[in-house]
Amino acid sequence: MCPAHCGGTAAMIHPRTLRVDFNKTTSVLCVVGSELNVNLNRSAPPNSKFFSVKCTPSVQYTITPPPQETSHLSPIPLKGNSVLLISMSHASQHENDSKLSVRYYGENKDSLGIAVLHLTAVEISLDVDADRDGIVEKNNPNKGSWEWGSNGHGAVLLVNCDSERTYLKKPDSQEDYISKVSDLKDMSLMVLRTRGPARLPDGYKLTMHVSQGDAESIRVFRPGTPSLLNNTLRKLYSVFVKDYPLVLSSEVLSQEVPYLGGTAEMNFYVEGLRFPDKDFDGLISINLSLLEPISAGLPETPIFTDKVVFRVAPWIMTPNTLQPVEVFVCSTSDNYQFLKGMRNLVAKSGYKLKICHEYVNRGDRWMQDELEFGYIDSPHHWFPVVLDSPRDGDLLDFPYEELLGPDFGYVTRVAERKDVTGLDSFGNLEVSPPVTVNGKNFPLGRIIIGVAFPTATKGRNMTKVVQDFLWAQKVQEPIALFSDWLLVGHVDEFMTFVPAPDRKGFRLLLASPDAVYKLFRGLQNDGHGQAKLFEGLIDEEPVTVEEILNDEELQAENNYVQSCIDWNRDVLKRELGLDDDDIIDLPILFKLVAEEEDEYRAVAYYPDMVNMIVLGNNLGIPKPFGPKVNGRCVLEAEMCSLMEGLGLCCTFIDDFASYHKLLGEVHCGSNVRREPFDFKWWNLEF
Incomplete structure (x- = not known):
């Protein structure tokens, strides 16, 4: 015994x-x-x-x-x-x-x-890359759960939102088959490892299964070989196109999978179909069960189940402090001067420039408002993903038709047209550089959006479906600012970030009417009160420094604007952990215009210098056409003085007629795709 x-x-x-x-x-x-x-x-x-x-x-x-x-x-x-x-x-x-x-x-x-x-x-072992090193290890004891952090565990899944097809294209996640083998790199590898006799005893079988809820968010494929081809044709076939039958989907919640016998491995490819959102936390479970026969005509019963867990990778925005890759602008019938300045700036900075021509943009020049660049990342692969706004101006086809492609993903959120306002344009969507706030790290920064004032009984807001999407990504916890005081209503009209060599690695730039009045009073005291703004501009009435200082109504309007910006300043200091030394006030003046009876909102009085494009150490800034002293624009000189101390080079771009007069500036008319963060989102601590 x-x-x-x-x-x-x-x-x-x-x-x-x-x-x-x-x-x-x-x-x-x-x-x-x-x-x-x-x-x-x-x-x-x-x-x-x-x-x-x-x-x-x-x-x-x-x-x-x-x-x-x-x-x-x-x-x-x-x-x-x-x-x-x-x-x-x-x-x-x-x-x-x-x-x-x-x-x-x-x-x-x-x-x-x-x-x-x-x-x-x-x-029997159903295996994934649970330790997130890019390799599917065998039977990791933590494969059936998810934990954040550098010492955490759990596999990562990408939403397969790029398109291997370039003709009649649509996101791969909308195809129910694998059209090209290259598509497999966008999926997460899952391996079924078995060891045992050549075959299972009669009646026993392996099945892979998923819940109805999870099946809406994933699909699983496995390699297969067309059984009707002879060996020679099969080898030729596999060189060009492989057959990858669908194992699990929203229509197929459970399916038998082969037991190969001996010591064997079978690869499966898991495809994410949707991003985390209000109704989806991003977690997915896939199960493998060994079923035992009881008697003919009766259902089999599970005698063993293995489980793996994935988290769908979030969409991540990129701040101004990350390295640019490509700059996007529109060409229109009237923006030659702007385009010339942008070409020179991008060439000097050493990046790519992509111009969207008028037959595509149909006169819509607001590249920033139509889309936001971001990316998705996993231990085995990453690629850029464009978020298409519900704004849907005449540029609405550009993100899908021109950007979606191999290793370039696309995502959007569709809102009811009645719910879409100017605040849904993505000049109203920014992200901070990495910050630490009260001991809590945000190594991917924090998303910033503009909304109506908290106490307002009416006002415009970013539509709920977009806000829900942004919050659900979790890794860049959003901050809501008050931007509805602006006629256009975008946060990029009063704030931006630039890189800096010291302190937190960046500075927050804020528009400041107070800084304008301080600068102009200094000019007046120095005998330059008759210096003129807008001098030399066609169809623009010059105005002197003294006239601005004597305009009590304009002063009152800017006191209101300054109070709105200061409210946001306090929010940003609190939510980003900033000190006053981390903030630079830029001399920018506003004026109020009547939108409706007894309803006034602000627009920039002269080109809004905070609405800039940041390309490494080169800044493309709206040319302000300010008062000149000794032949030099005082506003440009002040801007250079503030920026050059940070090692930043200022280039002033004339956007007056083609953008400023249409209530936008350089940032509104451009967009930048940037490199991803080095930091891996799954290492965040929660």
Whole structure:
């Protein structure tokens, strides 16, 4: 008889109750790493008082409660709660190649019957990259859960939102097949590892399954070979196109998967279909079960289940402090001067310039408002993803038709037209550089949006579907600012970030009417009160510094504007952990215009210098056409003085007629795709 611990047992998972009958032989399939529980009293013949156990070397067992010390040849007293715990140490080479028997005895230790188990052991492991190093390791103990942080675990899944097709294209996530092998790199590898006999015992099978809720967010494919081709054609076929049958989807929640026999691995490819959102936390579970037949005509029952968990990668915005890759602007019939300045700036900075021509933009020049660049990332792959705003101006086709493609993803949120306002344009969507706030790190920065004032009974807001999407990404916790005081209503009209070599690595730039009045009073005191703004501009009436300083109504309007900006300043200081030394006030003047009766909102009085494009250390700033002293624009000189101390070079771009007069500036008319963060989002601590 085997000793009670027969080789010892590892820590067991997946306990399974097993029925056995005396005087019968039962064939059992056992998964290595799982445990079979046999209630000995339940399966014993009537009047049984003792039992003994024998097994082959590959079988381990323990008895609970443990029997008192006795000779290993002596039968063990049978108690009402006696349980035999059986496990297998390694996979079988052949079916029924291991055995265990339980013999029962009466009061006088006479044999009453014997229960025999024929055991077949298989190793089964559904594996993912749970330690997030780009390699699918075997049977990671943490693969069935998710934990944030550098010491965390859990696999990452990308939304397959790019398009391998460049003609009649649509996002790959909307295709129910794999058109090109290159699409596999956008998916997460999942490996089924098995070891055991050449085939499973009759009736047993492996199935992969997912819940209805999770199936709406993923699809699973596996490699397959067209069975109707001969070997030569099959080899040629696999070079150009591979057949990847669909395993799981919203229509197929469960499907049998092959057991290959021997020592084998089968790859599966998991595709994300949607981003985290208000109704989806991003977590997905996929299960693999071994099913046991009971009787013909009856359903099989699961005897072992393995589970893996993925988190769908969030969409991540890129701040001005990250390295630019490509600059996007529109060409229109009237923006030659602006385009010339942008070409020179981008060429000097050493980046790519992509021009959207008028046959595509149809006169819509507001590249910033139509879209926002971001990216998605996993341990094995990343690619840029454009977020298309619900604004849907005449540029509405550009993100989809011109940007979506191989390794360039697309996502949008559709809102009811009645709900869309000017605040849904993405000049109203920015992101800060990385910050630490009260000891909490935001290594990917924080998203910034503009909304109506909290106490307003009416006003414009960014539509709920976009706000819900931004909040659900989780890794760049949004901040809401008050921007509805502006006629256009975008946060980029009064704030931006520029890189800096010291302090937190950046400065927050804020528009400041107070800074204008301070600068202009200095000019007046120095005898330059007659210096003129807008001098030399066609169709623009010049105005002197003195006239501005004497305009009490304009002063009152700018006092109001300054109070709105100061409210936002306090929010930004609190939410980004900033000091006053982290903020630079730029001299920018506003004026109020009547939008409706008794309703006034602000626009920039002269080109709004905070509405700039940031390309590394080069800044493309709206040319302000301010008053000149000794032939130099005072506003440009002040801007250079403030920026050059940070090692930043100012280039002033004439956007007056083609953008400023249409209530936008350089930033509104351009967009920048940037490199991703070095920091990996899954290492965030929550």
